[in-house]
Amino acid sequence: MEQDDEMPENGESLHPSVIIHVDFDYYYAQVEEVLNPDLKNKPIGIKQRFHIVTCNYKAREFGIKKMELIKDALNKCPNLVIVNGEDLSKYKTYSKRISDLLHTMIGPSERMGLDEHFMDVSKQVQGQISKMSREMLNQLRFTGPFYPNEEAFSKCSCGCENRLMVGSQIAQNIRDKILNELKLTCSVGIAHNKLLAKLVGQMNKPNNQTVLAPMAAAEFMAELKDIRSITGIGNRTANRIEELGIKSISDLQECEIDKLQKKFGSDMATRLKEMSVGCDSVEVKPSGKPKTVGLEDSCRPISIRSDAQEKFHALLSRLVTQIQDDGRIPQSIKVTVRKYDPVKKNSIRETKQCSLIPSHFRCAEGKIQLVEGAEDKIIKNVMMLFDRMVDLKQQFNITLLGLCFSKFQDQKRGPGSIANFLMKKQDVEVQSITNLSNESINGSFGDSFRSKTASPSSSIMDYETMSNTSLDFSGSEESEFEHSPKKRKKLSILLVAKGRRYSSNDDLASPSKLNVSALKLNGSGSVETSEGHVMKTNSIPSRVISPLCISNEPIACSSTKSPELPPNVDPNVWQELPLDVQRELMRSWQPASGSQLKVNPIASHSKSKPGGTLHKYFIRNS
Ligand SMILES: [Zn+2]
Structure with a gap:
């Protein structure tokens, strides 16, 4: 020390x-208490096969211990309430x-x-x-x-x-x-x-x-x-x-x-x-x-559309803050409204969702943000869904509004993600309408759980079953x-490793396979690879090349000149591309002896050409 x-x-x-x-304290038994509050003041034990696997503190007062045989536990405490805990769902x-x-x-x-x-x-x-x-x-x-x-x-x-x-x-x-x-x-x-x-x-x-x-x-x-x-x-x-x-x-x-x-x-x-x-x-x-990452706000009854819109704006910006460090981009947004019916004296929850265009989001300094103008576009579509759920011709009372991001996608560096970058001209589209009927959540917990636990400010909602396979509930995770x-690991190495997802057949030419430490900057502002390939960097905007500046050997980031792109390539689209993809394309376009860069639309479909599968994405539709 x-x-x-x-x-x-x-x-x-x-x-x-x-x-x-x-x-969590006596977890299984506590969950049973929450689901059935009548159990709260009784000694309860959770049984799996012949054992009490856990019990509440009331039961512990009788000396009952974890993994005790059921018959022994009942000897100690004949009033022990035994709950079958074999189904873990x-x-x-x-x-x-x-x-x-x-x-x-x-x-x-x-x-x-x-x-x-x-x-x-x-x-x-x-x-x-x-x-x-x-x-x-x-x-x-x-x-x-x-x-x-x-x-x-x-x-x-x-x-x-x-x-x-x-x-x-x-x-x-x-x-x-x-x-x-x-x-x-x-x-x-x-x-x-x-x-x-x-x-x-x-x-x-x-x-x-x-x-x-x-x-x-x-x-x-x-x-x-x-x-x-x-x-x-x-x-x-x-x-x-x-x-x-x-x-x-x-x-x-x-x-x-x-x-x-x-x-x-x-x-x-x-x-x-x-x-x-x-x-x-x-x-x-x-x-x-x-x-999914969602937010819900219960509120005093809203009966004016613009009030709901204002509330959605606030929810959206809070939601974006919540995912800023997530590293993934949501591709769907779910809108929830709870309507109060004063005649029937009951509340109805309804949910609809629409898809989101990935280019509404960008990653700046490692944080996910909305691009300029995206908030209004998303809200416009949120309100479209709202209008389908709420009959504006009649008096309405909304007591809860919610937004929830789902269908998260990792920000990949590779051809799979290229479509994301090119989709920016479109707007959000209403893709699917789910749950047209009353969407009160039923099942074992139901609305009673929600209404009891909803805080006045906000609560995370939307407890869909998680399909993430990296979560392991089984057995003991500790070795x-x-x-x-x-x-x-150094961030630079991670970036390069990510780039490996995007690898083509041409091992030498694929910058994604380069080791960062093998990149050296020579005086003329070009990156030399260990194989001796030279790639011009002085024409690539600094914003784009910056990730590599995190590496041990800094690469100059000062240049802001536009790249020398072939004439039929959209520079805006180009700038949105990951660096390794830019480099790969640049390389494949590099003329043999200083002639003008050119993308041949026909050749671009040829798989034998390096980066050929990518070319077609960059040709401006004219
Ligand atoms: Zn200290």
Whole structure:
């Protein structure tokens, strides 16, 4: 431990991250309580085959434990209400809602099983702190309990104290929101790494949170005593550690590393030593992104069309902010209205959707935004859907409006995405009209769930079944031992790797296959590849080439001249293309000896020509 070094020499913070771990209390049983509030004050146990897999706190008062045999549990508590939990679908549904809610609030989380989430909130924290005045910083306080005491946080001057204070406030907001919208409680840990966030969150269960002072990490670990408490160390590993005479975490802290190395090898020995003092550099790896991102606002009855339009504008701009870091572009928007019928005294929800043109969106500095004029175009179509759902000739009362993005598509670099870039002239079209009838959501939760949980301000909605295959609900996701984290990849490499999706048969000519480090800029402003190909860069607009400037060897970005394009290529379309595609096309158009660039419309269909399949997209229709 670097207890004495408050700031490393390179000026970086010792504890730069803020990690939040959310663990839902007695999850299956809590979901049953939410679905059936009559159970709330009764001891309940969830059964799978012959065991009680979890139970509520009321049942725990009788001494019932997880994985206890049903007959033993009933001996302890004859009034135990046993709920069959073999069908996981309702727990999965709630888990999806939790993921969506967290995503709306923070961004994608790393899900462990159905009821645990890790979130790296370092960026949000840093963003909030950067906006605070010195006075505001001085007034910062922790929210909720902390370990071991408030003074322990001031032992480090890397700035972690303020970061964790803000982190504790974010954690409180998360808990409030989850309770408000889903009626679920959770226990939350806040720390500078994943290992500690998970462990410290268990200190004040249920329905509470705990923040850990980084300098007290080793002390905290030692207090846990049992080496099995360390996340990732299962029984097998623990038994092997104990064979070395190591009985507790403090034994492990004091043990010579050589002894561990002989038994476990160098990597694992190092990792065990690190974990014993609370060091962990494993990053939060976000699980799959949500299929839909939506917002709904319940409101005082709206009976004027323009009021609804105004509300949709506000919803849309909030929704765009929510997806700004998503990296994907939605291709569909769903509009929801809830109409109140004063005669029948009931409410009807109705939903319709239309497609969105990808070129309404752009990515600037890594953030998804609407292009100029797109908001009005989208709202125009939203109102078209609104008009189909609401009979304007009659008096109407709208009590809720919602917008929801769906059909997200990754921003690909390759031919598959070229169509996106070229579709910009069109407008949004009403593609399909779904759910013409009353769209109140039925099923096991139904409207009763929604109306109870709808907050006055907003709530994330639209809980469609998620089809994302990267989410794994089955079994235990944690390995017996978590290995060292992979090194953080350079953005430049990722960009190049993405470009590989777009590869043609001509290996040499395809710039997408070039290694960034192999690109060198020579004095004349052209990029030389390792194979000796030379490509002019001084005519490519800086906006377009900028992604490569993130690489280790900077490439000049100052040029703003227009590219030397063949006459029948639309320069606007050209500028929208990914850099690697531009380069590939440029290369294929490069004349043999300085003559004018030309795209031959006939040759462009020939597959033998490099980039031939792309050409046809750039020829202006005249
Ligand atoms: Zn610190």
